[in-house]
Amino acid sequence: MAAPVRSRVDGEVPAVQKLTIGKALNMGLRAAMEADDKVIILGEDVGKLGGVFRITDGLQKDFGEQRVLDTPLAESGIIGTAVGLAVRGFRPVCEIQFEGFIFPGFDQISSQLAKLHYRTQGKIKVPVVVRVPFGGGIGAVEHHSESPESLFAHIPGLKVVSCSNPTDAYWMIQQAIACDDPVLFFEPKRLYHNGQLKSEVDTTTPGGPLFASRVVREGTDCTLVAYGPSVKVCLDAAAAAAEEGRSLEVIDLRTISPLDLGPVFESVRRTGRLVAVSEASSESSITSEIAARVQQECFYSLEAPVLRATGFDTPYPPSKLEEHFLPDLDRVLHTVDRAMGW
Amino acid sequence: MAAPVRSRVDGEVPAVQKLTIGKALNMGLRAAMEADDKVIILGEDVGKLGGVFRITDGLQKDFGEQRVLDTPLAESGIIGTAVGLAVRGFRPVCEIQFEGFIFPGFDQISSQLAKLHYRTQGKIKVPVVVRVPFGGGIGAVEHHSESPESLFAHIPGLKVVSCSNPTDAYWMIQQAIACDDPVLFFEPKRLYHNGQLKSEVDTTTPGGPLFASRVVREGTDCTLVAYGPSVKVCLDAAAAAAEEGRSLEVIDLRTISPLDLGPVFESVRRTGRLVAVSEASSESSITSEIAARVQQECFYSLEAPVLRATGFDTPYPPSKLEEHFLPDLDRVLHTVDRAMGW
Amino acid sequence: MPSPEQWTHPEPGEGPAAQAAQPSREQVIAGLRNTDAGGAEVTQLLTPEGERIASPQFDRYISDIDPEALRGLYRDMVLVRRADREANAMQRQGQLGIWVPLLGQEAAQVGSGRALKPQDMAFPSYREHGVAYTRGVDFKELLGIFRCTDHGGWDFKAHGFHPYTIVIGNQVLNAAGYAMGQKFEGRVGNTDGDGNPSSTDEATIVYFGDGATSQGDVHEGFVWAAVYDAPLVFFCQNNQWAISEPTERQSRLPLYQRARGYGFPGIRVDGNDVLACLAVTRWALEECRHGNGPVLIEAFTYRMDAHTTTDDPTRYRLSEELEVWKHKDPIERVRVHLARNGYADQEWFDQIQSEADAFAADLREFCFNMPEPPPERVFANVYAEPSPVLDSQRDEFLSYLAGFVEAGER
Amino acid sequence: MPSPEQWTHPEPGEGPAAQAAQPSREQVIAGLRNTDAGGAEVTQLLTPEGERIASPQFDRYISDIDPEALRGLYRDMVLVRRADREANAMQRQGQLGIWVPLLGQEAAQVGSGRALKPQDMAFPSYREHGVAYTRGVDFKELLGIFRCTDHGGWDFKAHGFHPYTIVIGNQVLNAAGYAMGQKFEGRVGNTDGDGNPSSTDEATIVYFGDGATSQGDVHEGFVWAAVYDAPLVFFCQNNQWAISEPTERQSRLPLYQRARGYGFPGIRVDGNDVLACLAVTRWALEECRHGNGPVLIEAFTYRMDAHTTTDDPTRYRLSEELEVWKHKDPIERVRVHLARNGYADQEWFDQIQSEADAFAADLREFCFNMPEPPPERVFANVYAEPSPVLDSQRDEFLSYLAGFVEAGER
Numbered sequence A, B: 001m002a003a004p005v006r007s008r009v010d011g012e013v014p015a016v017q018k019l020t021i022g023k024a025l026n027m028g029l030r031a032a033m034e035a036d037d038k039v040i041i042l043g044e045d046v047g048k049l050g051g052v053f054r055i056t057d058g059l060q061k062d063f064g065e066q067r068v069l070d071t072p073l074a075e076s077g078i079i080g081t082a083v084g085l086a087v088r089g090f091r092p093v094c095e096i097q098f099e100g101f102i103f104p105g106f107d108q109i110s111s112q113l114a115k116l117h118y119r120t121q122g123k124i125k126v127p128v129v130v131r132v133p134f135g136g137g138i139g140a141v142e143h144h145s146e147s148p149e150s151l152f153a154h155i156p157g158l159k160v161v162s163c164s165n166p167t168d169a170y171w172m173i174q175q176a177i178a179c180d181d182p183v184l185f186f187e188p189k190r191l192y193h194n195g196q197l198k199s200e201v202d203t204t205t206p207g208g209p210l211f212a213s214r215v216v217r218e219g220t221d222c223t224l225v226a227y228g229p230s231v232k233v234c235l236d237a238a239a240a241a242a243e244e245g246r247s248l249e250v251i252d253l254r255t256i257s258p259l260d261l262g263p264v265f266e267s268v269r270r271t272g273r274l275v276a277v278s279e280a281s282s283e284s285s286i287t288s289e290i291a292a293r294v295q296q297e298c299f300y301s302l303e304a305p306v307l308r309a310t311g312f313d314t315p316y317p318p319s320k321l322e323e324h325f326l327p328d329l330d331r332v333l334h335t336v337d338r339a340m341g342w
Numbered sequence C, D: 001m002p003s004p005e006q007w008t009h010p011e012p013g014e015g016p017a018a019q020a021a022q023p024s025r026e027q028v029i030a031g032l033r034n035t036d037a038g039g040a041e042v043t044q045l046l047t048p049e050g051e052r053i054a055s056p057q058f059d060r061y062i063s064d065i066d067p068e069a070l071r072g073l074y075r076d077m078v079l080v081r082r083a084d085r086e087a088n089a090m091q092r093q094g095q096l097g098i099w100v101p102l103l104g105q106e107a108a109q110v111g112s113g114r115a116l117k118p119q120d121m122a123f124p125s126y127r128e129h130g131v132a133y134t135r136g137v138d139f140k141e142l143l144g145i146f147r148c149t150d151h152g153g154w155d156f157k158a159h160g161f162h163p164y165t166i167v168i169g170n171q172v173l174n175a176a177g178y179a180m181g182q183k184f185e186g187r188v189g190n191t192d193g194d195g196n197p198s199s200t201d202e203a204t205i206v207y208f209g210d211g212a213t214s215q216g217d218v219h220e221g222f223v224w225a226a227v228y229d230a231p232l233v234f235f236c237q238n239n240q241w242a243i244s245e246p247t248e249r250q251s252r253l254p255l256y257q258r259a260r261g262y263g264f265p266g267i268r269v270d271g272n273d274v275l276a277c278l279a280v281t282r283w284a285l286e287e288c289r290h291g292n293g294p295v296l297i298e299a300f301t302y303r304m305d306a307h308t309t310t311d312d313p314t315r316y317r318l319s320e321e322l323e324v325w326k327h328k329d330p331i332e333r334v335r336v337h338l339a340r341n342g343y344a345d346q347e348w349f350d351q352i353q354s355e356a357d358a359f360a361a362d363l364r365e366f367c368f369n370m371p372e373p374p375p376e377r378v379f380a381n382v383y384a385e386p387s388p389v390l391d392s393q394r395d396e397f398l399s400y401l402a403g404f405v406e407a408g409e410r
């Protein structure tokens, strides 16, 4: 059975707080660790340092070295031991330092984490969460700005989610930890400490369900669908479009696998147009999947093909060039223009 | 510069031979090794044993242990040393024993093999071929029947191809080895030794270019697109459909990345319908990408949405169940029916 | 179901097998060398001739092995071998998709498996049918994997026996994590009321082959277990071959010496000596339970049959090698020992043989009657919690299938 | 360009840094312990006090190091440190996106780098600016990576210096493959006309950190190099820390002992002693060139600055530790040695300092004037041979961009 996501009623923490995404994640992890002492954190530099992004800040101090483990430097080891710990009854939360370093752990993710439940006809559960800071826009060197989430969406047995705002960050991480399936949790690293996004988080009442997408801005002319860091880009684009009298609906996917495209279908049936936005390269990606399914489900509603504004099919470029690589407000609006003019 | 793919004129080998795919690959590898002594083969059991499928049969005997290496048992090691050998000037051909065992090598593939050329602004070339027997239908145990090619199609910097017949097997492997880019070469393992597919291979004249798809059967009602083992399924389906008076066009993708969709667009503009077939799970896959691009390029030509007949979004099941998992002739025709009835 | 033999043997008489290479001189020598390598370094308590060798270090770990217990170990090995041979035969008859024979490794598996306590956990690779047996997993429960009706389905927790792991090395890290969990839960280094080691302390054992030692995951397992003092016994069955590759392709040194680089004990045991395997594994498990952290055991043994039923060992090793190893058979030496010392008579041996035959017959009958899994099984248990996308794929497929039934086609 | 500092310091004064934990007692002790660990096992030729210690084994490898050569090594280290500090400062001024300081590791890098011959190949990690310098790679050529205008662009072949590798451990396998290639091409174990070792024989050196030793790739590099007798020197700079994790988190044993498990030599050298690093690396390279296969060197040193400019070491180590290591400074001991023996006077030291300042000034000026890469660079060199899909993405994007220019917006 899944561990409970407790509403916080202990009164120690104010019920509503203004938080960044980073702080919300930190508090969400803390709440999960308080709720269930089988929750442990594993990763490189997650202890004393609190992680290179400080998302686990203070947790080792308060929960000890057996619940927040500074592991040896090897990702297959982190995931592989987490699987074993889960078999033992723990609920490990692994931190991958940057998405570009998840690949040494790919085999354990696809061969064990994703398949153990299926292999054993459900007799073994592996409630492991793999936290992955992802995406670009931080001016970093190679391997620190990628968006590999589509690879995991293609692997059956995994669930993949991404948060885009502090409230979701706080609740989704707890729900992911409580989920009995392995969850890859993609965190929009460039927004971790973005003060603009700081918002009030109600820490008493859980948000909606984890595996559900959500309309975050209503509109009538064209639908934008995105997840993680691209949600903010889309919201900004919608605000800019509104000034020019164009009404864009924005959907935050939240769950990447399984996809919850119901709200997207419903929206496209109204607007007739869809632009899918993601920093990931487009080829064989989540945005491909969205396009494939929407053209099938909304065949007679579409007034233009589903278009995509994504990272290009190149490796992530040197970050002086990332403004070109990343789908920004202009490129999203340009793509909307193309959809409108079809 | 790419190594040459030589036409064979030495007269020792008959110019036209009846070959299976397996034998054609074996002869193609031999021809590549004769043409360029920098071509070396690395893998588990590829030497004395000739590989578990015998694709490298006889090569170590004739070219020696420094050109056909039985490596230690570790896939990251195989790919990682192949990258270093390529930097040194070799043209390594790695054999991954079964596609399910490519994952320990995923990091070296995505972080080094795919990116070294980009990282060095073209100063370092990594002409490595990774041969991957893939797909199901052989009644095997877990990890021996998967179709992970979409994962590699999503990684920029790699090229990904798959052969479906003896002539392509013979020539494509040589072209892949001669290509200056890293090529993931997916081989339809269940067809290796399929006597039905045995056909005359002209070993004197190279086939068409490597990175081009090809219409393998013409038709007018609906287009089928597939690659590797699914091409045969589609051809069989088209033959069956013809008996019922339905004319299906079949396109062999051959190149998965970069996709060569020109012939598909052209075909869909004529037929108005497309069914994409693959054994891989559908989510965020090559068939998603095909659907996404075809709905965009052929928006006004499509009389039905692009449909897909694929493996399900489950791990590969125990192989007693694989007949259900794999898109077979019936399921392809059923999907065609749906497209026709839209 | 297509038989995996077709992988390599397209049409009899022609095809690639016809070009089979002979093993090189070096390989033959390597193979033969193995037969007496390990001599000085190897821990042996029962010689191939059935003589009991005293060991100051290890005798106390088998002080409870009286003639009856020894007969028990003999019986274990005979049953396991008989079942293995039966399964192998059933594969030849098309009843199993593949079989992974353990022939020759009975002592390594029974000896180490019998060293475990109920509360311990074992992480097998894919050849550990003998260990499975010692953990109380019915041989029948293994068949699903090889008949390809399931990926394994015994009660892992109840038996303390993890699922088979096919991807080489993976299970070593999983086992390290599990053992860390035992430690974190305070299940090592305890004492009872009298100050003796607690009988409820736990340890984990993980099985892997000589070839597996090259994998990064095995190394990382060594690193993790060492750093966290995890109660983990690394049990490497060096059966001299990783499919067609001799151990020389994986290491310059005897494999047990790998432990030297990590700072925990490594030991080579005669893997064909059930007593030595039992004693050494008990010692290693105790080290673990005391909280001293991991131990590496290299069981020096030999794979007497093919790698799997799809393999053709004549392509890479000479039958002479097998002949040499037959002299070191793990069962025969116990038989000689029991007989010579009067611990068992012919009647008893005959009785065990009939018991083994009955065991095998039962297995065979079970195998022939195994049901086919239903199509919906494809979709079952992908997730613990529902996935609407998958549910609709399933529903769609099942109604598609139902269409055939209605049309009378399937 | 957003500065990576923003990763961790949202708003000054508040944010997570305010909760910074202090290093634990254990960590402090571990750190201090390191300062005299390695004592007996470490190879040292020049003490921190500048005294030359004779070594029967290694002296002959530096018999050519006369005062002039020693001054050269001193100059190398001073220049490298000065450039490192300049780059660090430029990062603080926003001219570089990040910098990875080598402060404290000059001797390890210059000593090992100077041991290489032109035909040798070096595979760096990401901190080997000092090695780059010894390979004739201009410091300016390194800046693109850290200014984020490129991923590295020097002439790798001409310099015998591979691209920086950021994914921990990857380069170790790549180096093993390269070294196998040297062997396959017959570039080891040759003799010249007089029967002496050939001066054109080759070897490879690969750099990695203490943290990296845990990665599977490093292990597999050990396995491959050992099995193929590849001419590869594994040069591990143990700078005591993998970001915030002390070496104890990676290993129970001193890291050089890892080699014991693989059957090739492992040696610990004082990584702050340029002479010892030079001598030991020359020895190791000769082993390789003779065809004896790999050697592991652990250079025992200290990262005197932060992991990178985004790191805050005060969160995990005490400044006392740094103070201890300052007494073992790699440059200072050479200065004392030169001065005490009258090999260099103050004027010479001053001159080197000015030279270093000029070197840094030149670097600074270059950095400030580095051009921005053009947008089409995003699409360039993804493949060696054309990819029509990508070409059309590029064309479409460039015409989109041109649209802005036409509209006067960018």
Ligand SMILES: Cc1ncc(C[n+]2csc(CCOP(=O)(O)OP(=O)(O)O)c2C)c(N)n1
Residues within 6 Å of the ligand: B044, B073, B075, B097, B101, B104, C127, C166, C167, C168, C208, C209, C210, C211, C212, C213, C239, C241, C242, C243, C303, C307
């Ligand atoms: C990662 C991975 N690579 C390749 C294989 C294919 N394979 C299966 S068994 C085997 C040899 C294993 O040898 P060893 O570790 O000595 O174990 P043994 O089979 O001898 O018991 C290989 C290469 C695999 N299962 N997993």
Ligand SMILES: Cc1ncc(C[n+]2csc(CCOP(=O)(O)OP(=O)(O)O)c2C)c(N)n1
Residues within 6 Å of the ligand: A044, A073, A075, A097, A101, A104, D127, D166, D167, D168, D208, D209, D210, D211, D212, D213, D239, D241, D242, D243, D303, D307
């Ligand atoms: C595979 C991988 N995981 C994580 C990282 C993030 N990372 C960069 S440097 C570093 C620590 C490396 O420590 P060490 O090997 O001792 O080298 P040092 O930086 O001390 O020179 C980490 C964890 C990475 N670059 N690659």
Ligand SMILES: [Mg+2]
Residues within 6 Å of the ligand: C209, C210, C211, C237, C238, C239, C240, C241, C242, C243
């Ligand atoms: Mg073996």
Ligand SMILES: [Mg+2]
Residues within 6 Å of the ligand: D209, D210, D211, D237, D238, D239, D240, D241, D242, D243
């Ligand atoms: Mg370090």
